[in-house]
Amino acid sequence: MSDNSITQQEWQAIGQAIARLRASVMAVVFAMLAGGGLFVATAWLVATAKEGYPVGPTLSLLNNYFPGYSVTWPGAFIGLIYGAIVGGVGGFLLAYVYNLVAGSRIPKGS
Numbered sequence: 205m206s207d208n209s210i211t212q213q214e215w216q217a218i219g220q221a222i223a224r225l226r227a228s229v230m231a232v233v234f235a236m237l238a239g240g241g242l243f244v245a246t247a248w249l250v251a252t253a254k255e256g257y258p259v260g261p262t263l264s265l266l267n268n269y270f271p272g273y274s275v276t277w278p279g280a281f282i283g284l285i286y287g288a289i290v291g292g293v294g295g296f297l298l299a300y301v302y303n304l305v306a307g308s309r310i311p312k313g314s
Contacts, residue, residue, distance in 0.1 A: 215310060219310040222309070222310070223306075224306065225298075225299035225302050225303055226299065227295075227296045228296070229299075230296060230298060231292040231295045232292070232295075233295060234292060234294055234295025234298070235287075235288040235289070235291045235292035235295065236288070236291070237291060238287040238288065238290055238291025238292075238294070239283075239284045239285070239286075239287035239288030242280075242283040242287035243281070243283055243284040243287065245263060246260070246263065246276075246279055246280035246283050247277070247280045249263060249275050250275060250276060250277055250280065259275045260275035263275055266283070266286075270282070270286040
């Protein structure tokens with residue numbers, strides 16, 4: 205019969221193998237992606253707008269969450285800032301929670 209218990213040395217090897225995420229790097233990457241994505245989406249709608257048709261009625265609903273945002277050129281830059289803030293906070297929290305969960309899987313003595 206084999207003993208399936210994991211030794212302290214094996215726990216240390218597992219702890220070193222688990223990838224840790226840098227919360228600051230994740231925040232910057234998510235900020236650039238979210239801010240840039242919202243800017244490009246707004247700019248695309250403004251640049252391809254046709255006369256007499258409403259411009260981005262669905263995207264303009266973000267005004268409920270981001271005061272000052274609209275589907276216009278100034279709104280694209282305002283959306284860039286809001287997207288960067290929300291993306292940065294989201295990326296930081298995602299990495300922070302991941303690191304908490306990954307760290308809780310390793311016993312304290314290792």
